[in-house]
Amino acid sequence: xxxxxxxxxxxxxxxxxxxxxxxxxxxxxxxxxxxxxxxxxxxxxxxxxxxxxxxxxxxxxxxxxxxxxxxxxxxxxxxxxxxxxxxxxxxxxxxxxxxxxxxxxxxxxxxxxxxxxxxxxxxxxxxxxxxxxxxxxxxxxxxxxxxxxxxxxxxxxxxxxxxxxxxxxxxxxxxxxxxxxxxxxxxxxxxxxxxxxxxxxxxxxxxxxxxxxxxxxxxxxxxxxxxxxxxxxxxxxxxxxxxxxxxxxxxxxxxxxxxxxxxxxxxxxxxxxxxxxxxxxxxxxxxxxxxxxxxxxxxxxxxxxxxxxxxxxxxxxxxxxxxxxxxxxxxxxxxxxxxxxxxxxxxxxxxxxxxxxxxxxxxxxxxxxxxxxxx
Amino acid sequence: xxxxxxxxxxxxxxxxxxxxxxxxxxxxxxxxxxxxxxxxxxxxxxxxxxxxxxxxxxxxxxxxxxxxxxxxxxxxxxxxxxxxxxxx
Numbered sequence: 001x002x003x004x005x006x007x008x009x010x011x012x013x014x015x016x017x018x019x020x021x022x023x024x025x026x027x028x029x030x031x032x033x034x035x036x037x038x039x040x041x042x043x044x045x046x047x048x049x050x051x052x053x054x055x056x057x058x059x060x061x062x063x064x065x066x067x068x069x070x071x072x073x074x075x076x077x078x079x080x081x082x083x084x085x086x087x088x089x090x091x092x093x094x095x096x097x098x099x100x101x102x103x104x105x106x107x108x109x110x111x112x113x114x115x116x117x118x119x120x121x122x123x124x125x126x127x128x129x130x131x132x133x134x135x136x137x138x139x140x141x142x143x144x145x146x147x148x149x150x151x152x153x154x155x156x157x158x159x160x161x162x163x164x165x166x167x168x169x170x171x172x173x174x175x176x177x178x179x180x181x182x183x184x185x186x187x188x189x190x191x192x193x194x195x196x197x198x199x200x201x202x203x204x205x206x207x208x209x210x211x212x213x214x215x216x217x218x219x220x221x222x223x224x225x226x227x228x229x230x231x232x233x234x235x236x237x238x239x240x241x242x243x244x245x246x247x248x249x250x251x252x253x254x255x256x257x258x259x260x261x262x263x264x265x266x267x268x269x270x271x272x273x274x275x276x277x278x279x280x281x282x283x284x285x286x287x288x289x290x291x292x293x294x295x296x297x298x299x300x301x302x303x304x305x306x307x308x309x310x311x312x313x314x315x316x317x318x319x320x321x322x323x324x325x326x327x328x329x330x331x332x333x334x335x336x337x338x339x340x341x342x343x344x345x346x347x348x349x350x351x352x353x354x355x356x357x358x359x360x361x362x363x364x365x366x367x368x369x370x371x372x373x374x375x
Numbered sequence: 376x377x378x379x380x381x382x383x384x385x386x387x388x389x390x391x392x393x394x395x396x397x398x399x400x401x402x403x404x405x406x407x408x409x410x411x412x413x414x415x416x417x418x419x420x421x422x423x424x425x426x427x428x429x430x431x432x433x434x435x436x437x438x439x440x441x442x443x444x445x446x447x448x449x450x451x452x453x454x455x456x457x458x459x460x461x462x463x
Contacts, residue, residue: 041463129463152460157384159460175459178431191462224457229394233455235435314388317416345419
């Protein structure tokens with residue numbers, strides 16, 4: 001795939017690099033890269049890949065641009081608030097580099113569509129904000145033999161790693177299993193705006209290296225970044241022979257949507273309540289039910305159930321004495337993950353029959369009270 | 376024997392925000408036991424009831440992954456606690 005005169009002018013600084021040159025730039029032009037998640041990570045990754053001349057660039061996101069995105073999602077500006085991210089991002093990338101083809105995928109990746117979408121690409125960048133989607137992408141990439149550059153962020157900290165099927169571990173080798181809700185996301189925990197800029201540009205760097213065959217990719221090496229300490233660390237990660245998808249005897253042979261893990265993962269002795277069940281309990285119990293909200297201060301302040309005791313999960317060990325052992329408390333958080341950890345801790349601390357609000361206050365707002373503000 | 380343990384940010388609410396702590400112990404199990412004494416409740420976020428490392432947590436001694444709590448920790452080593460992150 002040869003370069004036009006305008007492309008030679010545009011990419012002159014790449015052409016001047018012996019490690020890239022005309023052959024490398026032609027490989028970039030021929031490359032098809034999918035960026036999943038047009039968020040904090042996907043924004044800089046897509047911008048730099050577009051600028052670098054990645055010939056076909058897919059941008060996948062089913063959300064619309066919100067004002068609170070603009071603190072870090074540099075692909076967008078105030079003029080595109082409320083527009084679909086995939087389309088607004090496509091327009092921005094096409095404007096940045098009219099020489100490339102940008103494809104907008106305004107959809108949510110599911111087991112039913114992941115193969116059909118990914119089959120059109122040579123490499124995938126994972127910048128999603130859901131663990132379940134991370135596993136779906138990983139599994140599909142392993143099964144399709146596609147390289148994957150994955151990054152994730154939290155507050156001031158980030159991780160990035162490159163997975164090349166057959167050459168090293170996959171995401172499941174690193175973290176065999178994790179459920180949404182076990183780890184606070186950016187909306188819950190906050191995130192330094194520039195943090196995904198660092199990690200997203202590292203992802204673009206890895207993609208360009210893989211496409212051009214330059215340098216040493218982060219295969220089998222987990223790179224972590226702590227912005228507060230301005231510190232990078234690197235860890236060796238080996239492929240797991242017992243990995244469910246890339247191991248010697250894989251049990252995952254097709255991409256699949258996640259089962260509802262929290263209900264299955266509960267320790268014996270923990271009661272599970274749906275939002276409707278808790279609503280009935282509160283109605284019938286005349287205020288006798290102890291509700292313990294384990295979210296952070298700002299989440300609690302934004303909105304909570306009336307009568308809730310507020311004990312952030314991190315303070316629970318030292319404040320467990322505030323909960324009467326026989327009160328059969330109901331633990332509550334945003335989506336049901338942190339409260340499940342609280343239930344298990346309470347059980348170990350001798351509190352009988354703790355209950356978890358499955359799906360958290362998000363489920364409550366969806367099923368019982370749409371007026372409740374859930375931060 | 377003393378080592379340094381670096382705590383992933385999602386768990387720093389247990390350490391009063393501290394990124395690192397100095398702890399004693401000759402195995403990962405002993406280091407985590409010492410950590411639990413200093414920061415009650417934190418071990419259960421990393422290790423399940425069967426003393427297995429939770430599948431969304433990884434522990435590294437210096438730069439190498441430790442998949443068993445019996446892993447040796449030497450004087451001056453750094454134990455890193457890494458947690459799966461979901462943010463994007």
